[in-house]
Amino acid sequence: GNIAITNGEEAIYVQSAVSAKGDVELTSQKGLIDIDSSVSSLAGNVSATADKSLTIDAGVTAQEDVTLSSTNDTVSVNKAVTSVTGNVSATANKSLTIGADVLAQENVTLASTNDAVSVNKAVTSVTGNISATANKFLTIGADVLAQKDVTLSSTNDAVSVNSAVTSVTGNVSATADKSLTIGADILAQKDVTLQSKSANVKVDE
Helix, strand or coil: CCCCECCCCCCCCCCCEEECCCCCCECCCCCCCCEEEEECCCCEEEEEECCCCCEEECCCCEEEEEEECCCCEEEEECCEEEEEECCCEEEEEEEEEECEEEEEECCEEEEEECEEEEEEEEECCCCCCCEECCCEEEEECCCCCECCCCCEEEEECCCCEECCCCEEECCCEEEEEEEEEECCEEEEEECEEECCCCEEEEECC
């Protein structure tokens, strides 16, 4: 069956393993969520939605989709997040930090509405697309690999690519409002598009 844990006022601390055959839903309507023990769905989805910070300090695995979000604060992924057949989405109001491997069979979506996105560990889509969108600084510090398209963008600041970005069959685009720095290989079967709206594009590789 499914597991749903909802707390209207306080934080949720996952300190023992949570596993379901169906969906696992963690919702803190006014607090934070701290995942300190593994969370898994054997046949369904995993979602964790916090009003304040969401911290992943133990592995999160779903057969289908993994959805991680903070409505008003940060999301920190410090242990591996895996979707066996579906998508992975991580969305923060403030900064989004990927400090552990993210793997999806289909699409990976990483976004910060009002702050920076830092990718410090590998992000992989086996059959789909990867997008990373920041309001402020976007830093790619680990390899990004997608079967289809890779889209990297900063709405109001700079983009820095310091590790390889690869599209096996599609396109790679990197768009910054301010400076765009490419310090590693970018490989695409189709087109590579590099654009800065108001500053320089610097390619070191």
